[in-house]
Amino acid sequence: MIEIENLSKSFTLHNQGGAVIPVMAGAHLHVGPGDCVALTGSSGAGKSTLMRMIYGNYRANAGRILVGETDVARAAPRDIIQLRRHTLGYVSQFLRVVPRVPTRDVVAEPLLILGTPREAALARAEALLARLNIPERLWSLSPTTFSGGEQQRVNIARGFAHAFPALLLDEPTASLDATNREVVLTLIEEAKARGAAIIGIFHDEAARARVCDREVDVTAFTPARAA
Amino acid sequence: MTPLLQVHDLAKFYGPRRGCEGVSFDLWPGEVMGIVGESGSGKSTLLSCLAGHLPPDRGEVIFDTRGQGPRDTLTMSEPERRMLMRTDWAFVHQHARDGLRMGVSAGGNVGERLMAVGARHYGHIREQAIDWLGRVEIAADRVDDKPQAFSGGMQQRLQIARNLVTGPRLVFMDEPTGGLDVSVQARLLDLLRGLVREMGLSAIIVTHDLAVVRLLADRLMVMKDGRVVEDGLTDQVLDDPQHGYTQLLVSSVLQV
Numbered sequence: 001m002i003e004i005e006n007l008s009k010s011f012t013l014h015n016q017g018g019a020v021i022p023v024m025a026g027a028h029l030h031v032g033p034g035d036c037v038a039l040t041g042s043s044g045a046g047k048s049t050l051m052r053m054i055y056g057n058y059r060a061n062a063g064r065i066l067v068g069e070t071d072v073a074r075a076a077p078r079d080i081i082q083l084r085r086h087t088l089g090y091v092s093q094f095l096r097v098v099p100r101v102p103t104r105d106v107v108a109e110p111l112l113i114l115g116t117p118r119e120a121a122l123a124r125a126e127a128l129l130a131r132l133n134i135p136e137r138l139w140s141l142s143p144t145t146f147s148g149g150e151q152q153r154v155n156i157a158r159g160f161a162h163a164f165p166a167l168l169l170d171e172p173t174a175s176l177d178a179t180n181r182e183v184v185l186t187l188i189e190e191a192k193a194r195g196a197a198i199i200g201i202f203h204d205e206a207a208r209a210r211v212c213d214r215e216v217d218v219t220a221f222t223p224a225r226a227a
Numbered sequence: 228m229t230p231l232l233q234v235h236d237l238a239k240f241y242g243p244r245r246g247c248e249g250v251s252f253d254l255w256p257g258e259v260m261g262i263v264g265e266s267g268s269g270k271s272t273l274l275s276c277l278a279g280h281l282p283p284d285r286g287e288v289i290f291d292t293r294g295q296g297p298r299d300t301l302t303m304s305e306p307e308r309r310m311l312m313r314t315d316w317a318f319v320h321q322h323a324r325d326g327l328r329m330g331v332s333a334g335g336n337v338g339e340r341l342m343a344v345g346a347r348h349y350g351h352i353r354e355q356a357i358d359w360l361g362r363v364e365i366a367a368d369r370v371d372d373k374p375q376a377f378s379g380g381m382q383q384r385l386q387i388a389r390n391l392v393t394g395p396r397l398v399f400m401d402e403p404t405g406g407l408d409v410s411v412q413a414r415l416l417d418l419l420r421g422l423v424r425e426m427g428l429s430a431i432i433v434t435h436d437l438a439v440v441r442l443l444a445d446r447l448m449v450m451k452d453g454r455v456v457e458d459g460l461t462d463q464v465l466d467d468p469q470h471g472y473t474q475l476l477v478s479s480v481l482q483v
Contacts (some may be wrong), residue, residue, distance in 0.1 A: 014471030015478070056460060058467040077460045078255050098420060098442050099413040113424060177330045 001055065001166050001197030004029040007063030007221075008071070009053060023049055027063065027221035030184075033165070036188065036198040038212040039185060041219040047185075047201045050218055051168050054199065055090050056080040067166055085113055089164035093171050095151040103129065103146075104139040107157045114162060128157040132183055149175045153184075160187050167191060169200040173207045185211055229291050231256045231429050232277075237286030239276050245453040246272035250286070252458065253447065254395070259423055259430045261461060262446030263437060263476070267461055269402060269453035270433045277431065278318050278399040290315070290397070292476050293376060313343045317390035321402035323382035327374050327389065334358060334370040336389045359388040363418060380411035384418065391422060400432040404439055416442055438481055441465060449473045 007027035013019045020059050031037050039047040052058040054065055054070070060073035070083045084090075089110075097106050107125035112118065129139055132153040138146065142155045152175055159167070169188070173181045181204070188211045191198060202208040208215070230253035239246035247269035254260055262270045262479050275281035277288055279300060288300045293315065300308060312318070320326040320398065337356040338346075346352050357367050363384035365377075374382050390398065404412040408464070420443060423430060434440060440447055440461055447461040449470065457470040468474045 011467075012469075014474050052466070057462050059459075059463060059469065078258060080460055081258070081445050096441075098409075098417045101417050 001033050001035075001068065002029065002031040003064070003066040003200065004050075004054070005064045007050075007053065007065060008061050008223075009049065009058065010061055022223040024053075024218075024221050025223040026095050027218070029216060031166075031197040031199055033195040033197055034192050035214070036192055036200060036212045038208045038215045039199060039201050040208075040217045041222075043078075045222055046218045050221070051090075051170060051199065051201065053126065055084070055088065055168055068179055085110075087164060088166045088168070089159050089162065090168045091159035091170060091172055093152070093174070095155045095158075097143060099144050100142050102140045103134065103143045103154055106143060106154060107161055110158060110162045125157065125159055128160060129154070131187075132157050149177070149180070152176065153180060156184055160191070163191075163194060164196060166197045167199075169198060169202075171201055171203060173202065173204045181207065186200070193214055228255070230254060231291050232431075233287070233297065234277065235287040235289070236450075237273070237276055237283050237288065239272055239281065239283045244267070247276070247450070247453045252399075252455075254429055254431065256429055257423075257427050258446060259428075259432065259444045260446045260448065261440035262431065262433045262448045262450060263435060263440055264450035265435065265476075270450050272453070273450070274399055274401055274431065274433045278316065279312060280318075301320065307458055308432045314393055315396045316380040317393075317395040317398045319383075319386055319390055319398060319400040319403050320472055321405045323374070323379070323386040326386040327382065329374050332371045332373055333365065333385055334375070336374065336385060337392050340393055341390055355392060356388075359392050360385070362422075364414075369421060378411075380407055380415065383407060383411075383415060387415075387418070387422075391426070391428075394426065396427075396429060398430045402434050402436075403432065404436065405434070410438070419443060437465060437477065449476065450478040454467060 004027055007024060009021040009024040010020050027050060039050060041047055053060050056072045063073060065072040067083060068087050070079055072080060098219065104122055104125050107128060108121040111121035111124060134150060134153055150196050156172055160222060172184050176184060185207055235251050237250040238248040242467040250273055262273065264270045276283040276347055289297045290300050291297050300311065326451055334353060334356040337359050338352040341352050341355060357370055360367065360370060365381060365384060374385055377385060407415065422428065432444060444461045447464045448455050448458040449464065451472045457464055457473045464473060468477050
């Protein structure tokens with residue numbers, strides 16, 4: 001489902017003397033349907049960078065990132081937009097929404113974009129919010145004023161609203177209590193069971209051991225820094 | 228599938244000075260594209276050329292018309308272009324007073340555009356006007372008030388209702404949230420997102436506000452000195468800018 005070959009990336013800082021900072025070279029990764037792969041490596045090794053490149057958020061300099069039929073490294077914006085709507089979901093660590101939009105609508109939006117009837121989309125959103133223990137009295141409020149943990153759960157609900165065939169999860173269990181952590185891990189297991197290919201960053205080692213089939217240390221893809 | 232709008236090598240000069248030059252892009256149905264750049268970068272000139280308000284010196288602006296497929300709007304006859312502007316195209320101005328008739332009631336402002344495309348039945352026009360006022364969150368009891376009596380945010384929502392009532396397929400927007408309070412901006416952004424999604428609209432939005440494009444636009448074009456220096460997916464251009472100017476623009480935004 002997700003196939004990465006010989007991927008490399010550097011940043012060029014035009015306003016800081018044109019400094020070129022290589023951050024990734026020769027990255028390889030293969031994730032099949034129903035597989036969950038954990039990215040590991042110390043802070044700054046490039047876990048989030050790789051995740052962002054798969055999502056098309058960062059540009060690749062060379063190599064291939066196949067998600068389904070689409071090569072994200074080369075695809076036109078509109079193809080990546082379609083890919084993100086239908087195929088590739090991303091649960092980031094931070095919730096980014098239009099202020100004042102009710103939580104229920106924030107979670108239902110990915111389904112509404114796909115043309116799901118409003119009632120069905122809202123029902124699915126409410127079921128996920130209930131499962132993630134977001135109190136019903138908060139559903140009609142904007143999540144921008146929620147606590148960190150609540151915002152993260154809203155983000156997770158949004159990411160799992162549509163049954164994406166491929167999912168990227170950035171620290172999905174960070175800042176969650178034991179009960180909600182369990183709900184999120186179960187959601188991940190259910191996604192795997194229906195055949196989703198998942199790539200995740202988990203600092204929570206027990207969570208990683210439970211849901212991930214393999215670990216890939218991205219340090220292997222970190223270019224040697226020229227002195 | 229055919230692009231809704233195909234722009235080839237568009238250029239506009241003011242005497243020897245470049246307004247915009249070498250602009251080419253395709254806009255697909257349902258896509259929202261943002262154009263950003265500082266004052267004088269040529270983004271408003273470009274929008275005016277695209278929307279038929281300003282004749283460019285060179286280039287093509289090909290629109291996929293309902294009846295006859297792709298047509299160059301620059302070589303169309305004037306009546307054909309006017310018809311397009313009343314039906315499939317809409318233009319939301321930064322200042323609502325430029326897009327509204329200030330001496331006409333709110334209902335009249337919305338109904339007028341319907342009448343321009345041939346609606347004649349007073350009851351139906353009024354009904355549709357009230358429906359649209361509701362969609363932009365203006366209470367039905369304000370239908371007979373003139374826009375002068377409205378707040379800035381309400382005027383802007385009224386302008387949007389007036390523009391969208393005929394079910395256009397392409398909307399041009401010039402700083403649609405400029406000059407509004409942040410709280411009013413948020414409501415307007417949510418409204419626009421909902422309308423774009425429900426009506427399957429395509430839109431081209433000129434703004435200098437990077438937060439607005441991040442929330443509203445799928446794609447982004449960055450202009451400097453009349454030329455496009457970078458384009459791509461909105462979040463990719465903002466989070467991994469390739470051009471020095473874009474890097475400067477993104478790093479200059481004050482964090483809240």
